[in-house]
Amino acid sequence: MAEKRKYKKRYCKYCESKVDFIDYKDTGTLKFSLSERYKIMPRRLTGNCKRHQDMITIAIKRSRAAALIPYTVTRKAVITNPFEGL
Numbered sequence: 001m002a003e004k005r006k007y008k009k010r011y012c013k014y015c016e017s018k019v020d021f022i023d024y025k026d027t028g029t030l031k032f033s034l035s036e037r038y039k040i041m042p043r044r045l046t047g048n049c050k051r052h053q054d055m056i057t058i059a060i061k062r063s064r065a066a067a068l069i070p071y072t073v074t075r076k077a078v079i080t081n082p083f084e085g086l
Ligand SMILES: [Zn+2]
Pocket: 012, 013, 014, 015, 016, 048, 049, 050, 051, 052, 053
């Protein structure tokens, strides 16, 4: 293979665990859809469905406003890999 894919799983994690509501206070769940610099991961990489991606986007934006998730990260504070706990 010429190109190695970083994200193998293409199914929606939230559909699999039957999540109907994503809480903005639940940063552990939101972390799965955030990049190492706390940007929202695009759907083409995470494999989330449209419905859940919209819910995540709203929850993350609320969470940022409530200062639970940073808007920006300095170079030193970058966490290694948000997906390693999976
Ligand atoms: Zn879904």
